[in-house]
Amino acid sequence: MKVFLALSVFFLLTFPVFSQIQPEVLVVYYSQSGNTKRMAEEVAKGAKSVSGVEVRLKSIEEVSEKDLLEAAAIIVGSPVYNANVAPAVQEFINSWPFEGRPLKDKIGAAFATGGGISIGEEGVMIDILRSMLIYGMIVIGGEKVESAFGASAITDEGPFKEGDWEEIFRIKANGLGRRVSQLVLRLPQKM
Numbered sequence: 369m370k371v372f373l374a375l376s377v378f379f380l381l382t383f384p385v386f387s388q389i390q391p392e393v394l395v396v397y398y399s400q401s402g403n404t405k406r407m408a409e410e411v412a413k414g415a416k417s418v419s420g421v422e423v424r425l426k427s428i429e430e431v432s433e434k435d436l437l438e439a440a441a442i443i444v445g446s447p448v449y450n451a452n453v454a455p456a457v458q459e460f461i462n463s464w465p466f467e468g469r470p471l472k473d474k475i476g477a478a479f480a481t482g483g484g485i486s487i488g489e490e491g492v493m494i495d496i497l498r499s500m501l502i503y504g505m506i507v508i509g510g511e512k513v514e515s516a517f518g519a520s521a522i523t524d525e526g527p528f529k530e531g532d533w534e535e536i537f538r539i540k541a542n543g544l545g546r547r548v549s550q551l552v553l554r555l556p557q558k559m
């Protein structure tokens with residue numbers, strides 16, 4: 369009897385801790401030749417470095433509406449296509465649920481990869497954040513002023529030409545994910 373009582377008390381005291389649902393950070397990307405995918409992996413790594421959050425990494429083709437609704441934060445990555453968000457990414461964002469604004473108050477952030485310096489990546493991140501604002505999301509940038517609009521990488525010009533993944537881009541991507549996770553934990557969680 370005593371053992372039973374002790375076990376019951378232990379269960380009652382620890383159940384809320386074990387059953388607590390961790391907020392989710394969804395990192396989602398579109399990538400044809402692998403650069404944006406690589407950046408997404410680094411963003412996810414940064415997000416995972418913060419304990420107390422669940423991180424999901426998916427391509428836009430793999431993401432369901434349920435994934436979007438369950439996430440406390442959505443981080444979207446796109447390559448630069450003719451100085452714009454890749455059409456597949458814009459279509460993906462356009463397909464998000466809007467009625468009743470179920471994405472309102474989720475954190476939103478962006479990352480981008482572009483072939484050349486200053487030929488589109490900043491504009492792409494701002495365009496992603498601008499669309500997120502329509503959904504009522506709380507948009508944020510990266511950790512440092514160098515990633516104020518999000519994390520971006522140059523993949524095909526001068527010293528940044530394919531091959532080595534530059535450390536500065538990795539640091540920006542890690543920092544973006546980390547900051548999103550830290551801020552997610554500071555928001556009141558919806559049950």
Ligand SMILES: Cc1cc2nc3c(=O)[nH]c(=O)nc-3n(C[C@H](O)[C@H](O)[C@H](O)COP(=O)(O)O)c2cc1C
Nearest residue numbers: 399400401402403404447448450451481482483484
């Ligand atoms: C159709 C097309 C248009 C592009 N336009 C631009 C551009 O305007 N500016 C730029 O910096 N890079 C441009 N790029 C280069 C890609 O943005 C860059 O290679 C990117 O890293 C590709 O990402 P991914 O490897 O994830 O597919 C373009 C690439 C394609 C295929």
